[in-house]
Amino acid sequence: GIQVEQSPPDLILQEGANSTLRCNFSDSVNNLQWFHQNPWGQLINLFYIPSGTKQNGRLSATTVATERYSLLYISSSQTTDSGVYFCAVDGYSGYALNFGKGTSLLVTP
Amino acid sequence: EAGVAQSPRYKIIEKRQSVAFWCNPISGHATLYWYQQILGQGPKLLIQFQNNGVVDDSQLPKDRFSAERLKGVDSTLKIQPAKLEDSAVYLCASNPPGGFTFYEQYFGPGTRLTVT
Numbered sequence: 001g002i003q004v005e006q007s008p009p010d011l012i013l014q015e016g017a018n019s020t021l022r023c024n025f026s027d028s029v030n031n032l033q034w035f036h037q038n039p040w041g042q043l044i045n046l047f048y049i050p051s052g053t054k055q056n057g058r059l060s061a062t063t064v065a066t067e068r069y070s071l072l073y074i075s076s077s078q079t080t081d082s083g084v085y086f087c088a089v090d091g092y093s094g095y096a097l098n099f100g101k102g103t104s105l106l107v108t109p
Numbered sequence: 110e111a112g113v114a115q116s117p118r119y120k121i122i123e124k125r126q127s128v129a130f131w132c133n134p135i136s137g138h139a140t141l142y143w144y145q146q147i148l149g150q151g152p153k154l155l156i157q158f159q160n161n162g163v164v165d166d167s168q169l170p171k172d173r174f175s176a177e178r179l180k181g182v183d184s185t186l187k188i189q190p191a192k193l194e195d196s197a198v199y200l201c202a203s204n205p206p207g208g209f210t211f212y213e214q215y216f217g218p219g220t221r222l223t224v225t
Binding site: 030031033035040041042043045048050086088090094095096097098099100101102 | 151153
């Protein structure tokens with residue numbers, strides 16, 4: 001199946017700082033999603049972005065499908081941005097998601 | 110629009126007991142997935158349904174896990190008998206039947222299972 005690698009594995013930021021999370025994948029995809037898993041375990045959809053660029057408030061994402069990577073940008077980080085960020089691609093024949101190991105983000109006051 | 114519903118939210122059982130989880134996908138979503146997320150890892154697919162048929166159950170430990178989606182709407186995942194290593198969050202997801210975002214999946218809040 002399609003392999004997904006996320007970096008960095010851990011990130012600590014001060015409130016107000018910017019960050020870039022990276023997701024590399026090993027083959028062409030129909031689906032690439034970014035999720036934020038909050039401390040209660042809920043997976044929150046951030047972006048559905050198999051290609052191109054999208055923005056939603058302080059968050060934006062870019063996927064370069066031809067080079068098989070995606071970037072998630074967080075600007076002016078807030079403590080509520082803390083949690084684990086997952087990148088997932090359709091890694092199965094039925095388009096089920098194959099998740100990376102996640103980036104654990106801690107934003108300190 | 111209501112999201113994916115799951116129950117219970119938490120469950121604690123002893124090893125060798127049985128347990129069942131319920132999922133109701135977003136209305137109209139034909140495809141339903143069950144994922145298992147062990148602490149510190151990303152979710153991993155257990156089984157995928159299209160309407161009431163199984164698309165992929167290659168990752169499901171069939172000696173102890175079973176799942177059904179009899180009427181093509183809600184679904185039940187069962188573990189019998191449970192082992193300590195089944196302690197995890199069980200996530201249900203669904204995606205819409207067509208359109209530009211056909212592949213985009215939406216997740217429920219999950220059921221956190223602790224096996225003691």
